Amino acid sequence: MARTWTILEMVHKGCRYQHCGDEWMILHVRRGVRVVALASSALQVSAGDMLNGLVGYQGNHYPVSSLYLTIDRARDQNQGYIADLKSLIKAKKEDKRFSSLERIARMSLEEDWDRFLETVTSMRGFATKGIAMFSSSRAGIWQVFPLPSPVPNALYFGKQPYITPLALFQARYGRGLVLLVGRRNARLMEIECGIPGQEITWEEDVPSRVKEGGWRMYEEKRIDNHILYHLELHIRNSISRLKEVAAKYTPNWVIIGGSDEARQLLQKFINDTSPRLNILAVLDLPVDTSSSDLLRLALEAEHKASLERAEKYLHFLESVVVTGKATLGLTDTAVAAAQGRLGVLLVSKEGMRKGQKCLSCGTVNQDEYWQVTGRCAGCGSHSAEPVSDIINSLVHQAFVHKTEVCFIESGPFWWEEADRVGGILRY
């Protein structure tokens, strides 16, 4: 964790203060490449690592600001999102929680919000639909995550960053590679959290399939075999390149595709490789498909896979909950989450629910539960501090304990009746 923080500060300072100034950052956001992706290629830090770094911040001295904003320029020619951000900031300045803070904490927050406004105002012609930003000026935190689709506008501040909406995007989209092959060329694209990253293309010297007049059947067959040999070599080389990149990039999934014979060979050979890659979809697409179409198809495949995964987990949870291998409902799940016993945390996205976080074991208790019992459900302690959102605290704990987070978009009645929270235990 300590190593990650050193790098985050380099990104933060390198980007904003030391070498490059705002232009550097805005330039890369404009090209549809996240600042985070740039950092990842230069410094080998992934967006997931950046998120883990945020989770590690406990905000002992200064509060953290978290902003989610839809920046859909196509639908918003007059930059209505700047006005939206200004009104979010105005509302926070009028918030009693803000005025009750110490002066130094208020100053840090005001600097965060000025920086958010400055960054959003100076963005130009980029492709992202939304943005998530985290800042704690006095603590040296500054993170920008472009988002692939609109997000409900919200500005939060508190001891911990509000990461739930960002974690939802990560859980749905993850990190993947798309490989498309043609007869002579190929293309490999990185996609993380719905945003395209680096892309490489290459060509191979595969002979064309031309017939010469007067050649005998034997000759034609020999030439065909020769072409097939080169095509197979090209496909095997492409798979090697994919695996080379995958070894460094560690994708959650891979999508493969291409046209005709090349795609069929790719499909055939890729199954022979080890370790096996998680192939999410096989697309019938030419290599020169536009990046926006490719991204759209990849996101559809990812979303479909995440829905299937959610359904599978819900089904499993339902079948094992009576055996004690899973938890259902907030209280039991929160106790298991604080103890790091969850392999998968299942939650539905919804409004914020206040709670009480136990100061001795870290369990987050529902406000209603705390008011009735006055003690922690995990350890029985009577001392706790308020948290503004139980789900956000659970998501934080999941990241700390390397628990997979699965967002349930819609569940059956028993899920609705169980606080829309559950977990599958590790063992």
Ligand SMILES: [Zn+2]
């Ligand atoms: Zn406790």
